[in-house]
Amino acid sequence: MKPTDISAPDYFHKVVDCQWACPAHTPVPEYIRLIAAGRYSDAYMVNWESNVFPGILGRTCDRPCEPACRRGRVEAEPVAICRLKRVAADFKDDIRARLPKPAAQNNGKRIALVGAGPASLAVARDLAPLGYACIVFDQDPQVGGMMRTQIPKFRLPESVLDEECQYILDLGIAFVGGKRIDSMTALLNENFDAIFVGCGAPRGRDLDIPGRKEAAKNIHIGIDWLSSVSFGHIDRIGKRVVVLGGGNTAMDCCRSSRRLGGDEVKVVVRSGFEEMKASAWEKDDAMHEDIPIFNYLVPKEFTHDNGKLTGVLFEKVRAERDAKGRRQLIPTDEPAQHFPCDDVLVAVGQENAFPWIERDCGIAFDKWNMPEVDPKTMASTHPKVFFGGDAAFGPKNIIWAVAHGHDAAISIDRLCRGEDVAVRPPPQINVASQKMGIHEWSYDNEIALDKRYRVPHRDKALSLRDIKSEVELGYDVELALKEAERCLNCDVQTVFTGQLCIECDACVDICPMDCITFTQNGDEAELRTRLQAPAQNLTQDLYIGNSLKTGRIMVKDEDVCLHCGLCAERCPTGAWDMQKYLIDMTLAEPACHFKA
């Protein structure tokens, strides 16, 4: 194997698994250290710069960082990264003075943003301080998009949403609420310098089975129903409710029902429990509120009594793999099962809808009727039109929308400056040794053995009484500190300098995880078989160091390194050093204008 080029920005970025997995590449260990130090405002700002909605995401994020967390490969559960983000938001001071100011001067460019959800707001936040006039349109009277209409208030209090949206509006953004954009051609004719489409995936899938039309009065589309609940148009539901679907929308529907008069709420899913799309913690929360989940039941018919819904009839199925390994649901011969109910919420998926984009306006659509979007630049085939969030590639989640927003903002900025949109700014990297003296390191490298701490919840009876009362109370300062201590500081990297090494084996002997081996070179597959401990996780790189006197190489398996720094601590020559690699994704901002 060739020696590792640690100057390549991606190499150490990948070692920070959480940051690498985050679509917006939030520097997670950095903000967790700030939380541990009680510097909540600083932790908040690290988040705000990178993911725009720390308070919102700290409650609602789909957390791609957590399954990636190295801690999960070392013990049972990853660090509660998401809920620590909320801690930063909960305990920060007034940070308004630290936010960018509205641009002193308009740069003369006008940007239209369709939809006031997270993607558009992220674009506006990045561009407005640079002097762009950002005009955000939405059919709803308030900003927030799906964060407001589809996430129930008991998961995301309105105050948190309002606060973080206001930070963006305060940058001098024009919001045109209650205005639905009906024609892309008309919008293009208004001569904006760029248009960003962040209108989400607004159409809930329906279920066309017998009885749907007849009993329509008590059958509701999940996301529309949640939206009506959010705006206060609906405040009651029947006593017995059946929710169809196994995603997070279904979980929000059933839990909302429990708060609006539903005493007997059931979730019924076609697939098995494990394959449900809902996040594990959302299923847990639903079941905790006495909502049973029934699996392997396919809805066949809405039963009704002269148009009054009486229940849903299900066919029982079992899962089987066919010859190609695809899972199929095979009907069992058991009799159909009837669930009597007063209301049904259909939450079986949502899809994009672009009836307002004329197909001849220069934006190409693919065979699935989705716009052709470049995943790096977020550009459509029309040079001035960009997409992001669920509108770009179908339903994802808020953090992806934010990441798309950052990328689109860079593109729009470059477009308006007459630069090549395809050229992307490299990340900014800051490297610093953490050694402060003999046995002194600037980070806390003691490895806490604590198991993951649970976030305290409000008493169930109280929560169920009020749909606006937040269920999760968040960590208090003490719990937050303990949870923060579980972070392994994966951004403090083990950096090896072969020229200094005397091959005394001190690092090999002390390493608690048997990560380090000195051996003869070989090709990667073969090398992985003869290391100090098996290196079977192929997603994790081997760090190769050379220039050793004996001609051997140093191989470090990055997989389960605890970043405890014992290798550097026991190294007599300083061949190992612990260096913090801060990787910041470059956003559209004046400081980063570079000439490619």
Add this chain to the structure above:
Amino acid sequence: MTYVVKPKFRHPELPKNKFGYTHRDYEGAVSTLCAGCGHDSITASIIEACFELSIEPHRVAKISGIGCSSKTPTYFLGNSHGFNSVHGRMPSVLTGANLANRDLIYLGVSGDGDSASIGFGQFAHAMRRGVNMVYIVENNGVYGLTKGQFSATADRGSKSKRGVVNSDSAIDMVGIALQIGASFVARSFSGDKKQLVPLIKAAIEHNGAAFIDVISPCVAFNNHAGSTKSFDYVREHNEAVNFLDVMTGRPPIHVDYAPGTVEMVEQHDGTVLALRKLDAEYDVHDRLAAMSFLQHHADQGQIVTGLLYVERDAEDLHGHLNTVAAPLNALSEKELCPGTAVLDKINASLR
């Protein structure tokens, strides 16, 4: 000295031995020696050897004297018996313990100061009596705890860190051990675990006095140019005569050695040592040849390493003394005071 506590977490796929232990279960406290000390690598080799042999830690007694080397038993086998004795007195404490309980595995850990100076006589007598033990000398050629004066094993002509040349002749512990009757004699290097771990395993399996001289560079006081016990010097002058593969229990699944290069040596307990010869002429059963081979290479400035001598059908102190099979400390009053009739019989036999 390291203040960071070594984390309890371990690699999730570490191999386990017969008792379900990983090598981490054979660790002791974190070393307080200087970072990079060769002794820490010997500690790691002892851990690895005990892990691979599936030794139950409570069946081991680790005994040492005074010095950097003698601190190391704290850093391995945290669940074993231990005795940190007086300077140079490890061999007599160990002999006593061994006589009282022959069932334990005895690891004597010492250094060049502890064994070649103040405890030189103790070393000699433990070897000549054939105490069933592993005698490891962690040999760095200097007094590290007192800031790097030459020890008795420092080569004549080698230079101290301050530039002073050693004018005294060196004691070669391996040569002495061969001469006074050790039945297993080896030398190795702390920086070569591939060679050292099997040697420790073989020494543990050996029935009798097994001596291993391990050259162990002192990073603080004896790892400079002009030293003959530095990492660089030992790597350049290492003349390995053989490598061992120790096979316990099941016979080897496959043997892919070139013919004529391997000698199988069976130990008293059925363990087989596969000796991969680097020097085809070298005979590990010839004490006299071993001594002259050693002297010859020493004159050329070479450090001979590997298994240098092993006695066929070696016997230990208990064998010489014809003691009972049961450990003496387990004998009850009934066995120790068999009664008047037996005493009369013994007295009659002596008349």
